[in-house]
Amino acid sequence: MVSTPTIDVAIADDQPLVRSGLRMIVEGEADLRIVGEAADGAEAAALVEAAEPDVLLLDVQMPGVDGLAAMERIAGCGAATRVLMLTTFDLDEYVYRAMRAGASGFLLKDMPGEDIVTAIRQAARGADALLAPAVTRRLLDRFACAPSRPVIAGLDRLTARELEVLGLIGRGRSNAEIARELFIGETTVKTHVARILMKLGLRDRVQAAIVAHEAGLG
Structure with missing residues (x-):
């Protein structure tokens, strides 16, 4: 056990x-x-x-x-x-x-x-x-309702798919839910999440969700 x-x-x-x-x-x-x-x-x-x-x-x-x-x-x-x-x-x-x-x-x-x-x-x-x-x-x-959107450093480094995943993180989706919605494997989602965190210099999904909201993606 x-x-x-x-x-x-x-x-x-x-x-x-x-x-x-x-x-x-x-x-x-x-x-x-x-x-x-x-x-x-x-x-x-x-x-x-x-x-x-x-x-x-x-x-x-x-x-x-x-x-x-x-x-x-x-x-x-x-x-x-x-x-x-x-x-x-x-x-x-x-x-x-x-x-x-x-x-x-x-x-x-x-x-x-x-x-x-x-x-x-x-x-x-x-x-x-x-x-x-x-x-x-x-x-x-x-805070997603704020009228102005700050410029988020690093967003231009994300691929179109990574931006999609970031937006779904901002909506509180789990990896399994993102996989179902985008018709991709959960392992692929984990790879996208890891790359998003690395490219944006973020610690975890919570910070990623905040960035998504600030950028108007979530």
């Missing part, structure tokens, strides 16, 4: 009760374990460097160094840790900026525990993860 790899999780929130609640949710799952907690952004960045968790749950609003500044520090050091932002409001502009910097998604603090667990597992899977939880999709949709 093949055992499921354990996902190391860290929590950063200035409210002890929130940290306690998240710890209980995580520790209730056999494949998840807590490897550290932080009360502000500076501690969170140091924790990522020291413990190298697979996933960090990072609060947006904290005293001192906030979650956005912490996300930028974490992204700047090249850590492999996937970051899920924690927020009270599902359309927090700071969360969008954090995702643009490399966060893998965001969670509402009052989400059901099973949704938080699902998001952690999806984030840990990396580039092939979907854009769950659903609130991430609403955030992307909001």
Whole structure:
């Protein structure tokens, strides 16, 4: 019987009760374990460097160094840790900026525990993860309505097929769904996704989806 790899999780929130609640949710799952907690952004960045968790749950609003500044520090050091932002409001502009910097998604603090667990597992899977939880999709949709479209460096390096795939990533399609829609193999889709990320200098599908929306492709 093949055992499921354990996902190391860290929590950063200035409210002890929130940290306690998240710890209980995580520790209730056999494949998840807590490897550290932080009360502000500076501690969170140091924790990522020291413990190298697979996933960090990072609060947006904290005293001192906030979650956005912490996300930028974490992204700047090249850590492999996937970051899920924690927020009270599902359309927090700071969360969008954090995702643009490399966060893998965001969670509402009052989400059901099973949704938080699902998001952690999806984030840990990396580039092939979907854009769950659903609130991430609403955030992307909001910014897709912006009247101006920035010039996205590198789009001219993509082939016509890669632009098609990028647009479908922006609509939240999985590799299997893209394969069915374009009548190509799933392995071919994975190759296209990898090339898109490489050509645009992106970390994962979430950043690719943001680029697709900003470019009007999603």
